[in-house]
Amino acid sequence: MFSPDGKNIAMLAAGANDRLVLAVMEVDKLKPKIVAGYEKTDVVFFSWVNNQRLVFGVGDRAIGDGDRDRGNGLFAINKDGSELRELIATGDTGGKFRVLNGYHDFLDVTHVPDSNDVYITRSTGTRKTPSYTLMKLNTQNGYNEVVQTPTNSVSFMIDKSGEVRVAETSEDNLSAVHYKDPKTQQWRKLIEYDNVKGHGFSPAFIAPDGQFYVTAAKKSDTVSVFRFDLEKNKLDDTSIVATKGFDFHGNFVFNKKENKLLGIHYESDAFSTLWLDEKWNSFQKAVDAALPNTANLIWGPETANNDTILVHSFSDVHPGSYLLFNTETKKFVPIGDVHPEVNSKTMSYKDFVRIKVRDGMEIPAYITLPKNSSGKNLPMVVMVHGGPYVRGGHWEWNRETQFLASRGYAVLEPDFRGSTGYGTKLFRAGWKQWGLAMQDDVTDATKWAIAQGYADPKRICIAGASYGGYATLMGLIKEPDLYRCGISWVGVTDINYLFDVTWSDTSGSAWSRYGMPLMIGDQTKDAEQLKATSPVTQAHRLTKPLILAYGAADRRVPLVHGEQFKKAAPKDAKIEWITYPNEGHGWRTLKNNVDFWTRTEKFLNENTAVK
Structure with a gap:
């Protein structure tokens, strides 16, 4: 995963004793450095907070569910391995100053370049009626505060300016989607529907320009991607992505510097991408021409337009490889394979x-x-x-x-x-x-x-x-x-x-x-x-x-x-x-x-x- 400025790449890699470690590599030097690695546990997820700092969680892949009595916790560290701080404990109690207990979970970063904050959730409901409290947490000093959201919220979406913008609520069989209007700072309900019988829509993405995208089956048997018109409070008439015979499943590629959605990865019988930006469409064509027998999903950094992009290449016979691709020279640099021991041939x-x-x-x-x-x-x-x-x-x-x-x-x-x-x-x-x-x-x-x-x-x-x-x-x-x-x-x-x-x-x-x-x-x-x-x-x-x-x-x-x-x-x-x-x-x-x-x-x- 690129740092927001595209100058570094963070990755999970196999370390000593086959434990997963967190490594960071400068794009122009291509020498990975382990910044978090442990003898008896694995790093199981990570995310960039800003260009200097990351958060990660840990777990033990060597034990079964019956032996797991701890969560993944949350830790923050600088890209050079300095200033490690525990933010969420792996157990029930934090115990230390400004260390939250294991009932908290990482949600998202703010996507704001100079921010050290992340968003986390705390389970506050019951199995019968689950709900979550949203909190903002500072990764340097552990300070946290509750963010106001609708009652019975079960999921949240953060926009690219770092503000919570969408919340889904659920009570019994009723679900609703709420939107926090940036003009009034008030929540308003966009839709309420029976979550068993359906007929609603699901939040999908908020673009850097504030456009709101959802998935819905509108006048079709299958689910497609639509822009939701926040002024008219309705879906656009025409979908953005619709794949005959398949419901939409995928993710969104964006760039904050260009302030727009660039493209959408999606799955039909295989994986592909709809590019809304012609420059990125040309990048895709160049990558596919060089790697013709695989699905090739490409990304760039959030806040920069570098010459180097990241390629995830995989197929039915290939577990997957990650490569860097220089869009000027058309040269590839391999980063690593998902299962290098597997012979695709x-x-x-x-x-x-x-x-x-x-x-x-x-x-x-x-x-x-x-x-x-x-x-x-x-x-x-x-x-x-x-x-x-x-x-x-x-x-x-x-x-x-x-x-x-x-x-x-x-x-x-x-x-x-x-x-x-x-x-x-x-x-x-x-x-x-x-x-x-x-x-x-x-x-x-x-x-x-x-x-x-x-x-x-x-x-x-x-x-x-x-x-x-x-x-x-x-x-x-x-x-x-x-x-x-x-x-x-x-x-x-x-x-x-x-x-x-x-x-x-x-x-x-x-x-x-x-x-x-x-x-x-x-x-x-x-x-x-x-x-x-x-x-x-x-x-x-x-x-x-x-x-x-x-x-x-x-x-x-x-x-x-x-x-x-x-x-x-x-x-x-x-x-x-x-x-x-x-x-x-x-x-x-x-x-x-x-x-x-x-x-x-x-x-x-x-x-x-x-x-």
């Missing part, structure tokens, strides 16, 4: 497809075929994403997909109905369809891969985590002739447990009271459906080999899910039961990841017999 390509399912709806999917294979009649793993109300597939390097492909497996990643990122129709078609049409989509995608000749119908395994683990169990139960085996980790086994297990982080939340009844099912009105589509009630039908894995410290899908399914399954069921005592909702530690995927490889070999 041995990785497998990922293709985006749309698959027509039984009711005529099209679902997106990514298919990866093993490199140097025939691409036909392959053993296949159907990877079902978690969420389920997220986008699962992306055109980028994925370690799990590449691991399986390197072992000879085709990998199918369907974005079944209920997935987000592809429009309202696909998303809402998944409401109350756990185990029903959502599961049918996975089944139909699997049959599509067979029909295309990619998959050997006798050697297919279904796998996934969280909701994907749920779909794995339902797939084995509903389609015993389609799948040879299943791999379910941190998977839901009873939908009612999501409501009733009091130590789950969903129990009692606004999501459980408003979102889940509408999108998953009402415990009273849909009682029979929830019972019929809960794997634990159908466990007696399990006939195929299964890996069933959980983290004992998981608060999203607690261990009881797995225990009850294992108890209800036939006594002769071939279940490989795995628990990791200190892991939560997924595996964080290298040791457990190696153990799980080693077991997975062996399990697949035993049940799909790779030829």
Whole structure:
């Protein structure tokens, strides 16, 4: 990341003992210097405060969620490593003079060149009604003050003059967007809407010139970027960025010196950029011509127009590289690779497809075929994403997909109905369809891969985590002739447990009271459906080999899910039961990841017999 003036670049890099450290490098000297590095912890995030000072947080990547009893804290340091100051403690109590406790979190910098201030938030609500207090914190002396914002605020947006300009509030199922008018210094409500049913808009960006951009689905199935006219209190008629078949997801590139928005990075089936500035469009063309096989996202410093810009280059087979590009000489200088040990030449390509399912709806999917294979009649793993109300597939390097492909497996990643990122129709078609049409989509995608000749119908395994683990169990139960085996980790086994297990982080939340009844099912009105589509009630039908894995410290899908399914399954069921005592909702530690995927490889070999 550039310093605001573009003279330095800060980065996270691997240091001693494989710990992440914070390093700073002068652009004209290209010699990184470690300014913050520790033996028993990692630097996990950072941001420039101004041209001289940075803030950063720490964490331990070597431990599981069950062992984490501290937050990331917040520390400030000069670019030369001097004047280190603790601002937010990693634990519950600060203890020192002007050190805040761990219930505070970093939000943003002020984007003002001479300011030493940053914005932080403090959790002041409850799980039932979350809310946050906004505070401004001086990184040199620790002085802090509360910033006035609307009641029940849950998120904030800082403009490029360093003032809080937008706040989102939430109470029960109602959300609202508020704007602080710079002329009156008063907050006014721009919109209020049902955050479960939608029909609102979300704040996206405030440009240096004060223009306000939002994302909304206006007269379209998909979400696009619009300018919000603050004088007329309405969206412009025409969108800034609209991608057919995809909801907008991306970020904004700006320059304060030029006082404008330069361009917008976005994702469709892959990643690209819409440039609103012709000079930057020419930079993009030059970079793409030199690096033709990757997505290339480019940035410059906030407050300068230097000849050097930063390039993030990546693809489905390349985890990513960072380079400097001189716009005058057209020369590149490599900074570093995300995973330098990965050889892109041995990785497998990922293709985006749309698959027509039984009711005529099209679902997106990514298919990866093993490199140097025939691409036909392959053993296949159907990877079902978690969420389920997220986008699962992306055109980028994925370690799990590449691991399986390197072992000879085709990998199918369907974005079944209920997935987000592809429009309202696909998303809402998944409401109350756990185990029903959502599961049918996975089944139909699997049959599509067979029909295309990619998959050997006798050697297919279904796998996934969280909701994907749920779909794995339902797939084995509903389609015993389609799948040879299943791999379910941190998977839901009873939908009612999501409501009733009091130590789950969903129990009692606004999501459980408003979102889940509408999108998953009402415990009273849909009682029979929830019972019929809960794997634990159908466990007696399990006939195929299964890996069933959980983290004992998981608060999203607690261990009881797995225990009850294992108890209800036939006594002769071939279940490989795995628990990791200190892991939560997924595996964080290298040791457990190696153990799980080693077991997975062996399990697949035993049940799909790779030829």
